[in-house]
Amino acid sequence: MVAIKIYAERFDPLQEVQAHQNAAGHMAGKFGATNIFIGTMRDFNEGDDVKAMNLEHYPGMTEKQLEKIVAEAQRQWPVLDALVVHRVGYILPNEPIVLVAVWTSHRGDAFDSSRHIMEALKSKAPFWKKEVLTSEDQRWVEKNTDGYKY
Amino acid sequence: MTMSIKVRYFASLRESLGRSEDDLEFMGIATVSDVWRRANAGTPMPDHLLAAVNMEYVSWNSAVNDGDEVAFFPPVTGG
Numbered sequence: 001m002v003a004i005k006i007y008a009e010r011f012d013p014l015q016e017v018q019a020h021q022n023a024a025g026h027m028a029g030k031f032g033a034t035n036i037f038i039g040t041m042r043d044f045n046e047g048d049d050v051k052a053m054n055l056e057h058y059p060g061m062t063e064k065q066l067e068k069i070v071a072e073a074q075r076q077w078p079v080l081d082a083l084v085v086h087r088v089g090y091i092l093p094n095e096p097i098v099l100v101a102v103w104t105s106h107r108g109d110a111f112d113s114s115r116h117i118m119e120a121l122k123s124k125a126p127f128w129k130k131e132v133l134t135s136e137d138q139r140w141v142e143k144n145t146d147g148y149k150y
Numbered sequence: 151m152t153m154s155i156k157v158r159y160f161a162s163l164r165e166s167l168g169r170s171e172d173d174l175e176f177m178g179i180a181t182v183s184d185v186w187r188r189a190n191a192g193t194p195m196p197d198h199l200l201a202a203v204n205m206e207y208v209s210w211n212s213a214v215n216d217g218d219e220v221a222f223f224p225p226v227t228g229g
Contacts, residue, residue, distance in 0.1 A: 039229055055228070061205035
């Protein structure tokens with residue numbers, strides 16, 4: 001079963017993946033590929049030292065959009081299962097921000113569908129980051145970079 | 151008929167407006183643009199603002215109905 005989770009506290013992404021997979025009896029013996037993406041908070045951005053971040057979201061719309069994004073991926077690729085976890089609240093460097101895990105029979109579908117989910121999340125899921133710099137100044141991140149340009 | 155619309159603001163927009171929501175009551179058919187004008191008379195709409203009705207993205211000329219929740223926010227920066 002696809003799961004979407006929003007956490008206000010630190011989470012362990014690998015433990016989330018393992019627990020989800022252990023509970024997913026419907027795909028036992030069927031999945032040959034698992035792709036895991038973890039986004040982690042850096043201590044730098046745009047040339048400045050960042051010491052923390054406040055991550056705001058729109059409760060309700062966030063879950064709704066993430067569910068749509070995963071459903072869209074399931075229409076394009078034979079996805080057996082997916083797990084999306086995102087942090088909100090006060091986040092420190094080295095803490096995970098986002099986890100996207102996808103289970104498929106073959107690797108190509110796992111890579112492609114999880115990339116799609118991650119890029120769509122970046123442009124559509126209503127989250128906003130406000131950085132706290134080491135100077136104590138705070139600033140909103142104005143937009144996400146295009147992940148396909150790199 | 152009088153329409154009741156809840157308007158919500160997020161992130162840098164919430165901070166610049168100094169509030170997170172409005173409860174509007176007004177008459178007649180309205181679009182998302184009308185909601186902005188009625189809630190923020192005289193405040194120009196910031197560039198690149200996004201809008202949602204009942205938690206789905208919409209365009210500025212989308213219709214708004216009684217009981218809808220309309221949200222305005224800047225480009226999203228999650229992930």
